[in-house]
Amino acid sequence: MNPTPAQGAEGTHVVILGIGYVGCVTAACLAHIGHRVTCVDCDEHKVQSVLRGAAPFYEPGLEEIIRETVAAGRLSATTDIASVLPDADVAMVCVGTPSEKNGNLGLDQLRRVVGDIAAQDIRRKPLVIAIRSTVFPGTCEEVVARRFAPGADVSVVANPEFLREGTAVRDFMEPALVVVGGSDPAAVGKVAGLYAPLGIAPCLVSLRTAEMIKYACNASHAVKISFANEIGTIAANLGIDGTEVMDTFCRDESLNISRAYLRPGFAFGGSCLPKDLRALNYRAARLDLKLPLLESVIPSNERHLARALQAVMDLPAERIGVFGLAFKESTDDLRESPVVTLLEQLIGKGRNVRVFDPQILPDRIYGSNQRYLLAAIPHIGKLFEPQLEALLEWAGYLVVAQKPAPPFAEAIRASGVAVLDLVNAIPDLRVAHRV
Ligand SMILES: NC(=O)c1ccc[n+]([C@@H]2O[C@H](COP(=O)([O-])OP(=O)(O)OC[C@H]3O[C@@H](n4cnc5c(N)ncnc54)[C@H](O)[C@@H]3O)[C@@H](O)[C@H]2O)c1
Structure with a gap:
């Protein structure tokens, strides 16, 4: 593909540390949109490749922009961090963070490169360190920022990469x-500003x-693939x-491919979701199919x-x-x-509970609703408070x-009143009490 050249803000010198798939694409693209970029890697072969105007690995469109930006003098490369860091405005860390044997994230490369930055204490200007490598929450503070003495003119931001190999450019x-995440607005603004020529408003978090x-992104991608595969498997077995x-x-962009159901909150329930998942899992078992993702959903909800x-x-x-x-508003x-189950267990454990629901009056419910409720909580009538105000007056929580x-x-x-907000619905109270 031929990316469209754009004009970027001049004057920011970005040093990219680690030019594997992420670092090299980031370096070439930032140079392509107008920034001055220097790549640093301990791998001499990759550095020489960039200096020759060639991509060190195959990625569609990458070689062209490396050639163009090296020729234009906006992209360069070196193995010597000391020769370029003093003049850097932003150091973008793109080293590998491979899995350890136990699944933990390996931070050896990150620790080494942060040590290399910390060792360069003769800097001519403030430095923003942008961590583009995938790192577990807390790493920027505990592994990166802590390497720098208080008062050092260094800020740390997180700027994760979402590219996919094969379409990375x-x-x-x-x-x-x-x-872009961080607590120093100037540093966050500096890194967010690098993307201005792309015409997208970065999420500042x-x-x-x-x-x-x-x-969250990678887990959801993996879950989506496994979900489609498990649905495909059971479908195929049913002809x-x-x-x-x-x-x-995927034609339903209201509930299926949308923001719906994607906020952390309370457990699901109701007359359809649990019943239909049970039926799907029962049928899969009868077909001798193992569908671990679908089988895990009800246990996850119970947890x-x-x-x-x-x-x-x-x-x-x-x-x-x-x-x-009721299971929802x-x-x-x-x-x-799930609230009925919650109440049942609270009462069983001897807690003093009362409940208000704007749609439910105990003397009006009948049929399957009434049977379900009375089977779970026979004396539910005594626990109902018909007025919210009375409940708020009575409750300690x-x-x-x-x-x-x-x-x-x-x-x-x-x-x-003190609130435990299980559904994450009252913004002002959300932060204090989460499950
Ligand atoms: N590959 C992807 O598709 C992708 C996508 C999004 C995010 N990520 C994440 O980005 C990070 C980098 O991934 P990658 O696939 O580009 O890794 P990679 O292994 O291809 O590249 C890492 C580079 O860092 C260099 N390096 C290591 N230590 C160094 C040091 N001290 N100084 C200078 N250079 C050093 C290595 O020589 C190598 O060239 C990882 O955290 C990864 O999880 C990867």
Whole structure:
């Protein structure tokens, strides 16, 4: 492919440390959009390759932009960090972070390169260290920033890379996501500014969020692939075209391919999700299929509910109010509501609990709803509080188990009651109490 040249901000000197797949593509592309870039690598062969205007490995479109930017004098390379770091504005660390035998992330290359930077104490200007390698949350603070004495003119930001080998140049030039994390606004701004010619607004987040987002992305990609493979497998075993199933699945951009269901919150429940997962897993077992991802979903949900129960048990309050009984807002369907299970267990453990749900009046529920509730909590009628205000007055702690409509959220906030927000629905209270 032929990336479109763009004009970038002049004057920022970026030193790229480690020119493997990520570092070399980053270096060439940053030079291509107008920055002055120097590559540093301990591998003489890679350095010589860049200096010759050639890509040290195959990546579509890379060789052309290396040739063009080396010829234009914006891209250079060396094995000698000491010769270029004093003049650097940004040092981008792109060294490898391979797996150790136990699965832990190997930080030997990172430690060595950070040590190399720390050893260069004759700098002419402030330095921003941008960690582009994939590192576990906390690494930037604990492994990188700690190597520098307080007062050293050094700031650390996290700037993870999302490129895919094979389309890396296009992924850089047309990014879906640019993330810069840090607590020093000037340093974050300097690194975010490098991407200005690409016309994308970088997401500016905390240091640890920037580190974590890379894991969230890769975990979700792996889960999506395994999900499609497991659906394809069960479909094939039922004589169904799995590709047609998943192509049709992807037509729903409201619930399936969207932001829906992608916020951390409470366990799922209701009359469909648990039932249908059980049926799918039962049928897979009858077909002698092992589908570990789909089999793990209900256990994962039960674990999440167990964490919520523990969090409620740990609350320092005698009287616990619960907002919401149905499995979600705007319904009175109680079948397989995780809140019913939560209440059942709290009562079993002797806690003093009362509940309010805007859609549920105990003397109005009937049929399967009533049977389900009475089987779980026979004396539920006595636990109901028909007025939220009365519940807020009574409770020492309020457990929010369902998204409250704005007037209810406002009443909860205004009451000043201590809240455990299981559904992550009341922004002002979110940070203090998470499960
Ligand atoms: N490859 C990908 O598709 C990809 C995509 C996104 C993120 N990442 C992450 O980016 C990081 C780099 O991945 P990669 O595939 O480019 O690794 P890589 O192994 O291809 O390249 C690492 C480079 O760092 C150099 N190096 C190591 N120690 C050095 C030192 N002290 N000084 C100078 N150079 C040094 C090595 O010689 C090598 O050229 C990893 O954390 C990886 O998880 C990779």
